[in-house]
Amino acid sequence: MANLAIDSVKERTFDVIVIGSGASGGWAAKEFTEKGLKTLVLERGRPVEHVKDYTTTNMFPYEFEHRNEIPRKEQEENPIVNRCYAYHEDTRHFFVKDAEHPYVQEKPFDWIRGYQVGGKSLLWARQTQRWSDFDFEGPARDDFAVDWPIRYKDIAPWYSYVERFAGISGNRDGLAELPDGEFLPAFPLNAAEDHFKKALKEKYPNRHVISARCAHLSKPNQIHFDQGRVQCQNRTLCQRGCPFGGYFSSNASTLPWAQKTGNLTLRPFSVVHSIIYDEAKGKATGVKVIDTNTKEEIDFFAKIVFVNASALNTNLILLNSTSNRFRQGLGNDNGLMGKYVAFHNYSATISAEYDGLLEYKTDGRNPAGGGYIPRFRNVFKQETDFLRGYAAAFSARRKESRDSKGIGETLKDNLAKTELGPWQVGSHMMGETIPKVSNYVRLDKNQKDAWGIPQLSISVEYDDNDWKIREDYYEQMREMFDAAGFTNIKTQNTDRRPGLDIHEMGGVRMGHDPKTSLLNEWHQLHACKNVFVTDGACMTSTGTQNPTLTYMAFTARAADYAVSEMKKQNL
Amino acid sequence: MDKLIKRRTAIRHLLIIAGGAMVLPACYRNSGKASIQLQNLTISEDDENLLAALTETLIPETTTPGAKSLKLHLFVLKMVDDCYTTENQKLYMEGLAGFNDFFKKQSGTSFADATPAKREEVLKVIQEGKKKDDPVKKFYDITKSKTIQGYLNSKYVMTNIVKYELVPGRYNGYFPA
Secondary structure (H helix, E strand, C coil): CHHHHHHHHHHCECCEEEECCCHHHHHHHHHHHHCCCCEEEECCCECCCCCCCCCCCCCCHHHCCCCCCCCHHHHHHCHHHHCCCCCCCCCHHHCCCHHHCCCEECCCCCCCCCCECCHHHHCCCCECCCCCHHHHCHHHHHCCCCCCCCCHHHHHHHHHHHHHHHCEECCCCCECCECCCCEECCCCCCHHHHHHHHHHHHHCCCCCCEECCECECCCCCHHHHHCCCCCCCCCCCHHHCCCCCCECCCCCCHHHHHHHCCCEEEECCEEEEEEEEECCCCEEEEEEEEECCCCCEEEEECCEEEECCCHHHHHHHHHCCCCCCCCCCCCCCCCCCCEEEECEECCEEEEEEECCCCCEEEEECCCCCCEEECCCCCCCCCCCCCCCCEEEEEEEEEEEECCCCCCCHHHHHHHCCCEEEEEEEEEEEEEECCCCCCCEEEEEEEEECCCCCEEEEEECCCCHHHHHHHHHHHHHHHHHHHHCCCEEEEEEECCCCCCCCCCCEEECCECCCCCCCCECCCCEECCEEEEEECCHHHCCCCCCCCCHHHHHHHHHHHHHHHHHHHHCCCC | CHHHHHHHHHHHHHHHHHHCCCCCCHHHCCCCECCCCCCCCCCEHHHHHHHHHHHHHHCCCCCCCCCCCCCHHHHHHHHHHHHCCHHHHHHHHHHHHHHHHHHHHHHCCCCCCCCHHHHHHHHHHHHHCCCCCCHHHHHHHHHHHHHHHHHHCCHHHHHHCCCCCCCCCCEEEEEEC
C-alpha cells in the first residue's frame, strides 16, 4: 500500500508543470520538452486535436442551419460572448458561453474566453507586431505604472526565435517604433490601401501604413513543413481551426511539436485550484487540480511551474494560492496582485469611401486583413495633452451590391449580378490604456464556481485619458482620410466595454522592485522564484501592439532561463 | 433496421443541406400541419403552401431552380422562428394572417388563384407601402429578404451561379475591375 502511494506520487511528478495550453502555454511546452524535461501541460477544457477536431472547418455556408447567425435565444442567454466579433455558428464551440463560467462584474467588462486545448490561439486575430523601446520605456518616461525591468535588446533575439518557428509574414519597413522581424513575405496592400500609404507619406513623414504583420505562412519554410503545416490558402475562415495549419496556433504548431519529443503529458479537463507552496523549502512544489469530469482533487508535483492560464485566470490562480506564508495569494507580499490591470481601447472606428482607382478591385482574400498604422502620437516626444497613443488598423475593399428591388425573373436575374461600388475604407483604433491601481481583479468573497473556486470579480474601466485618445483618433484620422481624398467620412463610437478587445493585461506585473511589482526581469515571482508568469498577466504596461507575439517571446526567453537556473541547481 | 435508419438519416441530411431546415418526407406529414418543427411560430399547412407560393413568385423556377424547389420557404420559416425577436415574430404572424385578405382586396382574387402578373402587381404595392410597422409589409419584407439570403446561400447558387470559394488560395489587391 505504501509502495502504491509512492508510485502514485512518482506518476504525478514532472520536471515542469505548465498551466494553460494557449499561445504562451504551448510555447512553454515546446521549449521544455525540447530541452528534455518531462512536462505536464494542464488544460481546464476539452481536447482539440489539430484538424480532427475542427468540426466546421470545411463546411460551406449553406451547411450552417442559420447561415452562421447565432439564434436569438442563444444571443439573449449569452450577451457577453455574442458581442465578440468572431463568435458565430461556425466558431461557437470554441468559446465559453456566459452561463457556463460566470464571473462578477463590479464594472461592465466583457471577458472572452476559450476553454479548450489551444485556448484562444485557435481564435486570435493573428496580428503580430514587436514592441520597441518606445513601449518598454513608456512608463519610466511618462511616469506611470513602474519601469519595465527589461528593454528591447533583452527580448529581440527571442522575438526572432519565435517568429522563425511560428511563421510571421510582413515587410521590413525600417521603423524604429515597430522593429522589423524574421519575416515571410507580406500580404501586399491593395490599390486603395497603397493609395492611403502614399498620401500619408507626402503629408506626414512619421505616419506609415504598412502591410499588417500576421502569423500566417505566406511562404512556408522547412521548419513549418516539419510541423506538418503548409501554405496559408487565404480562406480567412481561421477561427474554425485551419486544416492547412496556415496560421499559428498551439494546436497546429507547438503542442504537436512538444508531443513528438515524448516528454509531454497533456492533461485536459484539469482546472487548477491553486499552486502548492512548501514553507520549509521556500518554493512551490506543485499544483492542485480538480478533474472536471470526476470532480476529484489531484496534486501534481514539479520543480518549476509556469502559469499561462490567460491574463485574468492567471491572476485568479495565484490569488487563490494561499498558505501561511502567503495569505493573500502566492508571491503577493505587497498586496498589488490583481491590480494595475489594463487593456486596449478599441472604442472607435472610422469609415469612408474612395472614388479613385476604380480600375482595380481585389480578388481572393487577404488573411492579414489589410494595413496597419503604428502609433504615431507621442512617440519621439510628448506632443499632446494625453499620455501615449494608439495604433490603427486600416483596410479597403470595393463595395459590391445587388439590385434586389425587383420581383420574379427580374429579381432572379439581378441577384446573379453584382455591381462594383466605390472603395469602402475603414479603420479601428487600438489605444494604449494606463494601468491604474483602481483597475483590478480580485476573488469574490461569496460566489464560487462549479468546483468551489472563488469567482473572479472584475473592476476595470476607461478613464479621461482614453477619451482624449479617442477624440484625437477621430480628429487625426478624419484629417488623414481627407488628405487622401476620401469622402463620406464617418466616425463611430463603438461603445465597446473593456475586455472585448481581448487584450486584458497585467495584475502580476514585472518590475525591478519587489515592493511595487510581482515578477522580476525573468518573469519569476519575486517571492517564489520557481513560479513564472509569461502570459498577459505579467504586463507592466500595454503598448499598442497586439500582445500575443510578445507573450510567446517572453515565454521562450523565460523557459530558457528556467532551464539554465535548474541546471545550476538554483531552482 | 439499421439500414432504414441510415437511409432516413441520409434523407434528412440531404434535406437539411437543400433547405437549411429539418424536413420530413411528405409521407410522414399529417395533413394540416407545417412540415417542419418550429419552436415559436404556429404554422399550418395552408400557411406553408402560401409561403411556398410567395417565395416562388419572388424567385421562380426558370431554366434554373426557383424558391420552391430550393425549399426557401422552409428556410424563411426556420430563420424567423430562431433568429427574430418575439415582437417581429408577432408582426410576421399577423402579416401572414392578413396577407390573403389584403391581396384579395387589391386584386379580387386569392394569391393562390392570381396570375403571376397580378401577384407581382400586388406585391409591388406592398413593397412600396410606407406605413410603418404594417404587419403585411413586415411579413413581406422579412420573407423577401430571407428568401434572397436563402437563395444566394443555397448550394445550387453557390455551386453554379455565384460561386463560393472555400479555398481561394490567392489574393490580388490590384485585380482589374
